[in-house]
Amino acid sequence: MFQLSPDTFSIFALMENQDKKRELIIEAALKRFAHFGLNKTTMSEIASDISFSKALLYYYFPDKLSLFAAVMKSIIDQISEEMLQGLAKQTSSYQAILFYLDKRQEFVRKYFNLLEFAITSGPDLPAPLLQIFKQSRDSEINTLTSIIESGVQQQEFHIKNPGFCAEVLLDALAGMRMRYFLPGKMFYPDKSQFEEILIKEKQLATIFLNGLKNPDSAQLSF
Amino acid sequence: MFQLSPDTFSIFALMENQDKKRELIIEAALKRFAHFGLNKTTMSEIASDISFSKALLYYYFPDKLSLFAAVMKSIIDQISEEMLQGLAKQTSSYQAILFYLDKRQEFVRKYFNLLEFAITSGPDLPAPLLQIFKQSRDSEINTLTSIIESGVQQQEFHIKNPGFCAEVLLDALAGMRMRYFLPGKMFYPDKSQFEEILIKEKQLATIFLNGLKNPDSAQLSF
DNA sequence: CTTTGACTAATTAATTCAAAAAGTCAGAAG
DNA sequence: CTTCTGACTTTTTGAATTAATTAGTCAAAG
Numbered sequence: 001m002f003q004l005s006p007d008t009f010s011i012f013a014l015m016e017n018q019d020k021k022r023e024l025i026i027e028a029a030l031k032r033f034a035h036f037g038l039n040k041t042t043m044s045e046i047a048s049d050i051s052f053s054k055a056l057l058y059y060y061f062p063d064k065l066s067l068f069a070a071v072m073k074s075i076i077d078q079i080s081e082e083m084l085q086g087l088a089k090q091t092s093s094y095q096a097i098l099f100y101l102d103k104r105q106e107f108v109r110k111y112f113n114l115l116e117f118a119i120t121s122g123p124d125l126p127a128p129l130l131q132i133f134k135q136s137r138d139s140e141i142n143t144l145t146s147i148i149e150s151g152v153q154q155q156e157f158h159i160k161n162p163g164f165c166a167e168v169l170l171d172a173l174a175g176m177r178m179r180y181f182l183p184g185k186m187f188y189p190d191k192s193q194f195e196e197i198l199i200k201e202k203q204l205a206t207i208f209l210n211g212l213k214n215p216d217s218a219q220l221s222f
Numbered sequence: 223m224f225q226l227s228p229d230t231f232s233i234f235a236l237m238e239n240q241d242k243k244r245e246l247i248i249e250a251a252l253k254r255f256a257h258f259g260l261n262k263t264t265m266s267e268i269a270s271d272i273s274f275s276k277a278l279l280y281y282y283f284p285d286k287l288s289l290f291a292a293v294m295k296s297i298i299d300q301i302s303e304e305m306l307q308g309l310a311k312q313t314s315s316y317q318a319i320l321f322y323l324d325k326r327q328e329f330v331r332k333y334f335n336l337l338e339f340a341i342t343s344g345p346d347l348p349a350p351l352l353q354i355f356k357q358s359r360d361s362e363i364n365t366l367t368s369i370i371e372s373g374v375q376q377q378e379f380h381i382k383n384p385g386f387c388a389e390v391l392l393d394a395l396a397g398m399r400m401r402y403f404l405p406g407k408m409f410y411p412d413k414s415q416f417e418e419i420l421i422k423e424k425q426l427a428t429i430f431l432n433g434l435k436n437p438d439s440a441q442l443s444f
Numbered sequence: 445c446t447t448t449g450a451c452t453a454a455t456t457a458a459t460t461c462a463a464a465a466a467g468t469c470a471g472a473a474g
Numbered sequence: 475c476t477t478c479t480g481a482c483t484t485t486t487t488g489a490a491t492t493a494a495t496t497a498g499t500c501a502a503a504g
Binding site for chain 1 (some may be wrong): 267396421422424426434435
Binding site (some may be wrong): 042043054055058062063064152 | 464465466467468469
């Protein structure tokens with residue numbers, strides 16, 4: 001049987017220690033980024049918050065953007081986890097969509113300053129981040145696809161292409177948000193704006209899911 | 223009975239002449255703006271295109287933005303007219319939506335450079351233009367509302383708030399376009415991108431209208 | 445009332461420069 | 475050999491300056 005030698009063990013211990021420090025850095029960076037945003041946060045500040053030298057941050061992360069990406073990935077993984085667990089408890093595709101929308105907005109409101117950078121940068125945001133947002137989008141499409149597919153299996157929906165429908169729905173939902181905070185420079189939207197958005201999202205989702213009940217929705221003849 | 227005096231007549235003649243020149247300026251400005259956009263077009267260029275002095279442009283329009291706004295209004299009126307005439311010939315709300323989407327994209331593709339300015343300026347675009355785009359949006363909501371209302375009258379849809387549904391649909395359709403050309407700096411989207419957008423728009427519209435057939439869509443209980 | 449050339453005022457673009465922040469590295473510490 | 479740091483270099487950023495272009499004005503002529 002496999003046995004740990006003292007040497008091997010110490011290597012694992014070190015790795016754990018490394019991971020621990022990596023996590024600490026990400027945690028400290030998250031606080032700063034969430035509060036001040038990417039541009040108004042310096043590596044020195046993050047370092048001194050946890051009494052590390054700035055150079056040490058560069059030992060763990062090749063550059064500032066990689067750190068930011070790690071932070072983004074961290075919170076995206078967190079929301080994905082919560083979303084997955086919550087969705088499992090929902091009893092209908094309708095309930096599932098409502099939960100998805102509530103949870104999603106909760107997340108956006110909490111980490112708005114992180115997203116702001118992505119929003120304002122637009123299409124020319126750095127490649128590593130593009131990739132993370134791409135993953136995030138794919139993850140959302142998967143979520144919506146599985147919600148729709150479960151409706152198909154229950155004979156509720158009669159469509160052929162749940163994946164495409166999910167993509168259309170995702171973009172349509174994005175349209176609900178656009179007018180309130182998409183382009184150019186803007187500050188944190190206020191509570192009532194978020195409420196408006198949520199109402200419109202839910203209204204759209206309701207109509208959309210009802211639309212999927214109609215077999216005609218699958219037969220496109222443009 | 224009312225009779226024109228020679229004096230009155232000459233006043234009308236002059237006014238017609240004025241309007242004629244106004245139109246000429248707008249026409250010349252449209253050509254320049256459509257080709258080079260607002261920022262890359264100077265008042266001198268527009269003036270010399272039609273052998274007017276630059277000062278004369280300022281006799282007819284108080285400033286550059288007013289001229290641009292007049293150009294925008296001109297083409298928006300044009301598309302509204304064509305839209306109205308075309309929609310009258312459609313036989314169902316479904317056909318009407320498809321016509322609306324086709325006509326709308328035709329317009330966007332033709333005058334993309336004019337819209338680009340509005341897109342890139344985002345929320346902080348000048349007040350007079352904001353107003354024009356607001357009008358344009360209202361006009362689109364009206365179009366969609368009347369399409370939906372005609373479906374309600376034919377007992378096809380069972381909803382209480384056609385206006386709100388129209389607004390949601392309009393924003394949802396905007397979501398279909400967003401990913402392709404919304405934020406930051408970008409060039410004219412290519413043909414295949416426009417085609418993708420149109421397909422997604424039509425898919426969404428189809429599902430949406432089918433969703434309106436279901437009475438549940440009106441009873442929102444979040 | 446229209447039109448213009450010659451004018452001024454405002455914007456934009458290009459350049460420079462200093463401060464701040466990102467990023468590197470030789471070598472210390474364990 | 476791995477982890478860490480202070481001191482260093484390189485890049486970015488922002489403010490300040492200037493030049494050039496363009497928006498916008500106006501007195502006077504047609």
